Amino acid sequence: MAQPYPQPPPPVVRRRAWLRIFWVGLVLWLATVVVxxxxxxxxxxxxxxxxxxxxxxxxxxxxxxxxxxxGELTPGLILSTFLAGGVLGVxxxxxxxxxxxRPSWWLFLGVGLIEEAVKLAVLAFLTRHLHHKAIRDGIILGASVGFGFAALETAGYAFTSLFTTHGLSVTQLVETELLRSVISPFGHGLWTAILGGVLFSSSTREHFTITGRLILAYLGVSLLHAFWDxxxxxxxxxxxLFTGGEVSNGRIVHPTGGQxxxxTTLEWVGYAVVAVxxxxxxxxxVRSSRRAQQQPPPLPSGWRVPIRPPGG
Incomplete structure (x- = not known):
């Protein structure tokens, strides 16, 4: 009896592509700085x-x-939410x-409310045709919109930092990109990921719904945004308050070393608290998403479990 040909092994899905993207991009960025x-x-x-x-x-x-x-999260959908979401949001x-x-004490809160509302609306519009709205997919798509917004915003800040009173400053541009690259994972991407997860968890298969939970999440994320800014x-x-002194143009006049x-300590501790x-x-x-995956599927509509009478 002829032996069957051995079946080829299943294709291996290569993970950690993100790590290769990071190292290749970092090397190219460093090479550009050097040149x-x-x-x-x-x-x-x-x-x-x-x-x-x-x-x-x-x-x-x-x-x-x-x-x-x-499987509905295709590379094309991720790319469209990243680029279109970022551009439309900005x-x-x-x-x-x-x-x-207008300049006021409520300026930062206004910025947070506007930008988070815009990103949430763009996310809902770009993903409205998805048939299955899983919480984790909402987190990923929300992060995609938020990081697209952050990338374009960083590009704007980096470009404007190039121009100084003493001419073009590549050093200041590099410093701006380094700083914003370090803090960007804890800003727009994180906040819109939260909104995406809540949006998808509060929605049905057919359409998105505005619930009290979604409104509270939007207000909470906007508040985090305002505190960050x-x-x-x-x-x-x-x-x-702690040391006294005078302020001019948003800076302490002749600050001491202790000030x-x-x-600096208060500023970075504040950023850390908001990030945490x-x-x-x-x-x-994410934990609620995992619990939802572990729950058994609901019984079909009209299902009845027969109960035998005692002694039957």
């Missing part, structure tokens, strides 16, 4: 801005994509902030 400082060629500035602004957001989106729950937020906000002002006020240390709150919130959503 710019070596040659002084201004034509490389756009390359530096784009690589530095998109490296961390793209890496995190790739990492999240490997942990998707359903444009809409810029328009609304220009017409609705206003942390420098909060740290400044606390420093003045500088206290201000957001991470714990997201972790709770």
């Amino acid at each position: 710019i400082f070596a040659t002084g060629n201004p034509n490389l500035v756009p390359t530096l801005v784009l690589l530095g602004s998109f490296l961390v957001p793209v890496t995190f989106v790739a990492w999240a994509f490997e942990r998707r729950e359903t 444009l809409a937020a810029s328009l609304l902030e220009s017409y609705l906000l 206003g942390m420098r002002v909060i740290a400044l006020l606390l420093t003045l 500088v240390v206290l201000f 709150i957001g991470l714990l919130w997201l972790w709770a959503l």
Whole structure:
């Protein structure tokens, strides 16, 4: 009897693509920095801005994509939410902030409310045709929109930091990209991931629904956003409260060494507190997603369990 041919092994799904993306992108960014400082060629500035602004957001989106729950999350959908979501979010937020906000004590809260509402609306619009709305997929798609928004925002900040009163400063551009790359995972991507998870958990198969839980999540995320944006002002006020002094143009006049240390410490501790709150919130959503996966499917409508009478 002829022996059957051995079956080829199943294809191996290569994971950790995000790690390769990060290291390749980091090497290219470092090479661009070296070449710019070596040659002084201004034509490389756009390359530096784009690589530095998109490296961390793209890496995190790739990492999240490997942990998707359903097959509906295709690379095309991730790309559209990242790019279209980011562009639409930035444009809409810029328009609304220009017409609705004025300098005041409520400025940071207004920015948080507007930007989080815009990102949530864009997320709901781009994913409205999904048939299965799993919590984890909502987290991933929300993170994709948020990181797209963050990448374009970082590119804008990096570009404007290039121009100083003393001319073009590539050093300041590099410092801006490094700082925002470090803190970006705890900002827009995290906040919109939370909103995406709550949005998908509060929705039916046919459409999204606005629930009290979603509204509370939106207000809570907007508050985290406001505290994050206003942390420098909060740290400044606390420093003045503890040490005294005068302020001019948002800075302490002739600050002492102790004031500088206290201000820096308060600012970064504040950022850490906001980041931890957001991470714990997201972790709770991920846990609820896992519990939902472990629950048995509901019985079909009209199902009845027969009960035999005693002695029957």
